[in-house]
Structures are given as C-alpha cells and as structure tokens.
Amino acid sequence: MTEPLPYRGLYERVKSIIPAAPDALIRQEITYIMMDFSADTNMFVEEVPLNIQPNTLDYPFILQNGGRPNRLMVVYDPNTITSGYYNWADGGISMRVPNIIRLARAPSEAKLWTAVIAKACGTPLMDTGTPPKPTGYPEVDAWIIDKYVDTLCYGVLWALQRLPAKPFRDPVGAKENDLLYNSGKSNARVNNMWANVYNAQAWRFPQAFRTISRKGWA
Amino acid sequence: MAEMDFPLSPTVGQRYTNSIGVVYEWNGYAWVVGFYDSSTQTFLVLGDILDQIRTLLQDTDNSSSAGYRYSDDSIVMNINMGLWEMYRLRPDIFLETSYVVPQFLAGDPSATWPIEQQWVPAIVYYAVGMTQVRDDEGTQDTRASAFLQKFNATLVVSNQ
Numbered sequence: 001m002t003e004p005l006p007y008r009g010l011y012e013r014v015k016s017i018i019p020a021a022p023d024a025l026i027r028q029e030i031t032y033i034m035m036d037f038s039a040d041t042n043m044f045v046e047e048v049p050l051n052i053q054p055n056t057l058d059y060p061f062i063l064q065n066g067g068r069p070n071r072l073m074v075v076y077d078p079n080t081i082t083s084g085y086y087n088w089a090d091g092g093i094s095m096r097v098p099n100i101i102r103l104a105r106a107p108s109e110a111k112l113w114t115a116v117i118a119k120a121c122g123t124p125l126m127d128t129g130t131p132p133k134p135t136g137y138p139e140v141d142a143w144i145i146d147k148y149v150d151t152l153c154y155g156v157l158w159a160l161q162r163l164p165a166k167p168f169r170d171p172v173g174a175k176e177n178d179l180l181y182n183s184g185k186s187n188a189r190v191n192n193m194w195a196n197v198y199n200a201q202a203w204r205f206p207q208a209f210r211t212i213s214r215k216g217w218a
Numbered sequence: 219m220a221e222m223d224f225p226l227s228p229t230v231g232q233r234y235t236n237s238i239g240v241v242y243e244w245n246g247y248a249w250v251v252g253f254y255d256s257s258t259q260t261f262l263v264l265g266d267i268l269d270q271i272r273t274l275l276q277d278t279d280n281s282s283s284a285g286y287r288y289s290d291d292s293i294v295m296n297i298n299m300g301l302w303e304m305y306r307l308r309p310d311i312f313l314e315t316s317y318v319v320p321q322f323l324a325g326d327p328s329a330t331w332p333i334e335q336q337w338v339p340a341i342v343y344y345a346v347g348m349t350q351v352r353d354d355e356g357t358q359d360t361r362a363s364a365f366l367q368k369f370n371a372t373l374v375v376s377n378q
C-alpha cells in the first residue's frame with residue numbers, strides 16, 4: 001500500500017529507521033501520536049457557527065472537516081472583533097461534553113456567534129477509491145504534518161522503541177526520543193499560540209485584570 | 219533422474235534447469251547450483267515459500283516413485299503452526315489482518331502471502347526447523363535447533 005500523501009514522508013522516515021516494525025503498527029502509532037500531538041497543541045482547529053437562540057443554553061454541533069472536539073478555545077461575536085483579538089462573547093461558556101456548547105446565561109435575543117474548537121485527531125482518513133476505505137491514518141490538516149514532521153517522527157520512534165519484546169525495543173533511544181518529542185510539542189503549542197509569528201508580543205495583561213471569566217485565545 | 223544436458227558453449231550467467239527444477243548457472247569455469255527454481259526468487263505465494271523450505275531441507279527431488287521426503291501437507295502444517303507461534307510472540311505483525319492468523323492449505327500453492335514480506339524468512343526458518351525436529355535422524359537436531367533459534371531471534375531478540 002502506498003501511504004497517503006500528508007503522511008508519506010513521516011511513514012518513510014520512521015520505516016527507514018525501524019524497518020522491523022510492521023507497517024500496520026507504524027500506522028497505528030502514527031495515529032496515536034497524531035491524537036496526542038493535536039490534543040496537546042490545540043493546533044488542529046475549526047470554526048463552528050453558533051446560531052444563538054433566546055432561552056437556549058445547549059448548542060450541539062457537528063464538525064465538518066474531520067477530527068473530534070477536544071477543547072473550546074473561544075466563542076466570539078464576529079461583529080465585535082475590532083483589534084484582531086478574540087474576546088469571549090459571554091462569560092462562563094463551556095464544552096464539558098464534546099460536541100455540545102453550553103452557555104452560562106440564557107441569552108435574551110438571537111445572535112450569530114462563532115466557536116473556535118481545538119480538535120484532536122480521531123476520525124479516519126479515507127482513500128479516494130470507490131467505495132472509500134480507511135487508510136489507517138487520521139484526518140488532519142496537512143500543514144501540521146509538514147511543519148512538525150521532525151517532532152512527530154520523534155514521537156512515533158518513542159512509541160515504537162518502548163514496546164516490550166520487540167527486536168526494535170530500545171529503552172535508551174525511547175527516552176531520548178520522548179524528550180525530543182515533548183520538547184517539540186511544547187514549542188509547537190507555543191508557536192501555535194502566537195500564530196507562528198516571530199517575536200510576537202510576549203506580555204499579556206495579568207489575569208487579575210480580566211473582565212470576563214477567562215483569558216482570550218491567541 | 220534424467221541425464222543432465224548442459225549447453226555446450228555457455229556464456230557467463232547463463233542458466234540451465236534440469237529435469238527436477240534445479241537451476242545451474244555458468245560462472246565462466248563451471249556450472250554451479252545457484253537457484254532451485256527461478257520462480258522461487260520471489261515469495262509472493264505459498265508455493266514459492268514451499269520451494270524455499272524444500273531447498274533448505276535438501277528435499278527438492280521428487281522424481282522417484284516415493285516423491286518428496288516430506289509431504290506438502292506436513293510442511294504446510296508447520297508453516298501454519300509457525301504463524302500461530304509468530305502471533306504469540308509478535309501479535310503486532312497481525313494488526314493488518316485484524317489479528318486473524320492466516321492459515322494455508324497444501325492444495326492451494328497459489329495462496330498469497332497475507333502479511334508483510336519481511337516475515338517470510340522467519341516462517342521459512344520455523345518450518346525448516348520444525349520439519350527437521352520431526353525427523354528421526356539424530357544428526358538433524360543441531361540444524362533444527364539452529365533454525366528454530368533463528369526464527370525466535372528474527373522476531374523478538376533486541377540488539378540493544
């Protein structure tokens with residue numbers, strides 16, 4: 001099987017380092033690393049329109065572009081963005097149950113807000129055949145793999161090298177790759193928080209000054 | 219076995235296959251046995267793997283009335299047992315078959331190898347080892363043991 005494009009380079013790199021790992025195992029570990037990486041970095045996002053209705057607190061939604069809802073980054077009112085920064089449309093909005101946004105206060109009038117959802121990988125990437133079949137990899141934005149292929153590779157190597165009773169088991173290498181992966185993941189999370197802008201503003205208002213229950217996102 | 223009928227003026231690299239499928243190759247000085255059968259250079263189906271196992275068992279001559287020393291049934295049984303042993307040691311190899319361990323039938327040599335090609339050598343080692351373990355000649359024991367250890371080493375032994 002030829003690996004699907006966003007993952008081909010990553011797969012080939014891992015396979016060239018650990019050829020004794022079965023292909024299906026590499027695909028499985030890439031999937032779990034993608035789930036972990038996307039969940040921890042808030043990098044895989046989707047904006048969801050929220051049609052706010054009076055006296056309604058719960059707003060179920062369905063993602064359109066793959067992935068599973070992992071974290072509610074912000075709910076903003078597109079009509080009030082003036083500075084380019086997101087501000088919460090209201091305080092206390094939450095998503096304790098994935099796929100359902102809950103308001104803290106029942107609104108008095110209809111509004112159109114936008115929720116920014118950070119997703120975790122989990123939905124299968126399908127091939128282009130008829131009928132489509134799962135490729136063994138999860139859906140994700142291709143740029144994430146392109147930009148962080150090094151970090152993802154360290155993560156997959158760590159996941160493979162720590163497995164017991166395998167010819168490619170390597171506890172020392174696993175430890176080293178674990179450090180590199182977690183360090184790369186931290187950098188990726190911060191890069192994403194600053195929208196990949198170099199030398200961006202590193203200072204924010206102390207949270208004691210906040211006027212709503214949460215700090216803004218990015 | 220029919221007489222050998224080597225070509226008279228061979229060129230280097232020229233091959234000759236005798237009546238039982240043994241392939242000889244002219245190296246410029248002599249005919250050397252290089253290949254049992256040209257079809258065994260790939261291992262895509264059960265028949266190819268059986269050929270390779272027979273080569274290592276030195277059981278390639280079925281021209282006599284008795285046929286092969288080891289029957290296809292017995293070797294395929296060992297291949298199937300090897301697959302189960304492989305599953306016990308390395309279940310991850312069978313992830314791509316959803317943990318279903320494939321089993322072969324001796325009457326179906328065209329059955330395709332269902333998992334990654336890199337595991338063919340391990341199965342060959344196992345089948346050769348197990349087949350020789352069953353043999354009642356004491357001289358085979360060391361060789362059988364070596365093949366079975368090679369099977370194990372291929373699957374689980376770490377270089378670290």
